[in-house]
Amino acid sequence: MNILVCVKQVPDTNEIKIDPETHTLVRAGVPSIVNPFDTYALEAGVQIKEAIGGKVVVVSMGPEQAADALKTCLSVGADAAYLVSGREFGGSDTLATSFILSNAVKTIEEKEGAPFDLILCGKQAVDGDTAQVGPELAEHLGLPQLTYAMDLTVEDGVVKIKRECDDGYDLMTTNLPAVITVVKLPTEPRYPTIRSKMAAKKKPIPVLTAEDLAIDVSRCGLKGSPTKVKSTYTPSREKSGVKIAGLPADEAAAQLATLLTDAKIL
Amino acid sequence: MSTYNTLTAEIIEQLQAAAPGHVITGEDINPDYSKDEMPIYGTHAPDCVVVPRSTEEVAAVMKICNENKIPVTPRGAGTGLAGGAVPLFGGVLIDTTKMNQILEYDLENFVVRIQPGVLLNDLAEDCSSKGLLYPPDPGEKFACVGGNVATNAGGMRAVKYGATRDYVRAMTVVLPTGEITHLGATVSKTSSGYSLLNLMIGSEGTLGIITELTLKIIPAPKVVASLIIPFEDLDTCISTVPKFKMAHMNPQALEFMEREIVLSSERYIGRSVFPQVIDGVTAGAYLLVTLDANTEDELDTLIEQAAELVMEAGAIDVLVADTPSKIKDAWAARSSFLEAIMEETKLLDECDVVVPVNKIASYLAYVNKTGEECGLTIKSFGHAGDGNLHIYQCSNDLTEDEFKARVDKFFELIYAEATAVGGLVSGEHGIGSGKIKYLVESVGETNMRLMEGIKRVFDPNMILNPGKVCYRL
């Protein structure tokens, strides 16, 4: 069983603050972490490997520092890691990112000497929140996909997932190879142990460049991205503090209901 | 024995004039004011609550009460565990939670000036946003800092950074007579007469009401990581503790916990963080250690050193939490111990004895044996690094009277044992009303006489927080 897990290094969005003066994101000092959904995807991959044998490879596209995220993955059960990096890739939207990753998948398969049976992604990255790279990667590779998995198992070349729904889950299957995106798991991702951490430190992380991938660079980066960010702003969170006093209950309640629905709060 | 006067309509009028709009009486008094987190030590409602906004208001109220011999009980967030903020004799309760401003930082002298009602959590977050650290870190993050000072609260980081006492530089106090006085100074040394400042710290609101604090702060360590270290049994776990100091390692926090309480807590928070079986070995106890350093490399070296040390001492494995969310998860289980116990328990009492670090293991063995003999369920955890143990007595089937009788007997035995091995009654929760009996047995009549004498100098009419610490009624 050859398993590939796609991970992204993201700023810890829990630690992000808004500068009260400039109303911009304060990114300085915000730690970089492995995208939390990806840690579930990795844990799922490692659990499958432990159950039926095989190898777990992780890949990340990002700047040089993203190697730190890959080291973290190596310390919690990944067997090998590849970093896809290069200035041609900067500014990629989801279409360009998934195109680059699909090329990386083929290159890594060559290097590893075997095709991947299962490709796992987190359902979305907590910085971009798009949830699009997984399905687009599946499309580029021509593979079936199952998204929003909250549990998954593999048996006899078939992957079975519980797909998250509003009021429960759908039990779904597909034949391998396939792309699965993961929401969470019944168990929390494991902690690294001191031994696994030290072993991970010593493992080399090969970098794959545009040249290594022999990729059409016109389909990468800003050039290859059909969507463009036009502007950004921080939503205002100022308290309006509307207090309705001295009115009969029905009038006060009607006024509140109107206020809340107009402001799209309810 | 003092006798107090009752609060008349006339006195209430005077109070309303002294603290306009900040006086609550009658049915408007929130029943929460009659208890803290340990109602088993008795509950009693105040006759009147004042929620002052300034030192002057506190002083004016105090003066009126002193003149009229009305008992006064100061209270912060009410998170105490020894009954300290319960108005056992009614009268006036002064709620300091509205005096909750962080006033100013002095970054040349590394101090912050605050009002006593600031929540520990708010101070910690505010400091952290400025790259600073207020080191005292009691488990209860929603306590008021004023209350932390009044009990000399300790917490997780005390093993490296010391308790609250080590961070109080100066304070403004309203004495029971209504006089306002300033104790201490921003300076870091003093040899200037009796340390009244230190008398106030840990006096549990019996000597005066703290209305302003100047606290020492430090630059926050740049990087931290926590280690979860499972052991097969408690003995091996505890005996590892002194080895950290011997190896010149100075962890920021060093907590021990038994398997049972970890399981309770994980049930309560609904997620499993601590590994239960590692390579076929079942963990019976854990250490949770936090290390801090100024660079990643320094931290990595520390982690490796610590790992080597504990593995040699018999740890099953070492798990590393080195991202903010992993560290948070690891400590979430620890922080929920009390709540988890409360959730699963109908009747609850606790003690927070402190014993020499090398006596923890044998002392806990004694506690567990005694608990069994007394017919009580015992759950323990604590600050392994400084010998401060939190021992909970739990029951879901005894009557309250039967429970209290068994706990009484249990306490007598284990406090006596604590004294015998060189320990003290309370490490950080205080004496309040619940532990006076055991304090007497532990420190003796001579010391109690000294404490009472001091109390009389501060409070000639004995009106401030009667029935607490040393003033037996």
Next chain:
Amino acid sequence: MSEAYQNIWVFVETECGKAKNVGFELLNPARELADKKGCKLIAVVIGKDVEHVAKDAICYGADSAILVEGDEYEYYSTDAFATALVELIQKYKPETVIIGATNNGRDMGPRVSCRLKTGLTADCTALDIDEETGCIAWTRPTFGGNLMATIECPECRPQMGTVRPAVFKKATYQEGKTGEIVREDIHVAADAIRTKLLERVKEVAEAVNLEEADIIVSGGRGVGSVEGFATIRELADLLGATVGCSRAVVDAGWMPHAHQVGQSGKTVAPKVYIACGISGAIQHVAGMSGADTIIAINKDEEAPIFEVADYGIVGNLFDVIPAFIEAYKKIKA
């Protein structure tokens, strides 16, 4: 390039013959966009026995509808739906395609946009037209809601986006409005649908999950009794909310501890927190001040809860809540 592409499409998601609300909701802002651009608004309905959905879509504002029906569309599958939608887009060349950002919409959208090599903006909360470029300006929250970004797709067509449910309101249903319904006979062979739905499992949501709740209706001492919580629950059921409470309530034995918000209970950060008869002691506020919007109902005008509330009513909760329920139902109807 964009000459050949025209009109705005809204994909109206269906399952088991029924439309999901979000499709109808999206027809409302899409109608405005179409009017601004002076183009047609077309609803795309794929499903089993869903002609009535196409008719409804017209009554909710679409000029016309494209209808694809077949047994393979009874339940959602990536392969069947993506194949059908791609075929339609290639045939009709819409300028804009708007899809509801449900799990299925976000599963299918990227598959379609990727096959067409065009841009897709995820999980939008506002739509507009950029007057300069004529492109759709897709606005969406990012960085966990800390930042809003406006995104355009200037060169590729169609421009596509998924839009979050419940952000827009449905337009008034225009009884009797008619429009052309074009049937397209597209079928996907069973072996081309590579995923299988084995079973749909409904889980009874009895577990209290305050931490993940979007809306919490919380009661305090002012609720007065166990029976009083029936009123709190009624409001919570109406809003699809989880019931919380203050410590006083737990101490009084009116609610189990699992519902407690605050210092010795759960810390929560829902989108909306409605505090009913809660005075707002710091211990309680500490556990809920992370809520995006705090609404307070309390008879004590001086209650500290009003200091942290975005909206408040001074009044008896047993008068206010039933009146609110009635007013809210009227607005939503």
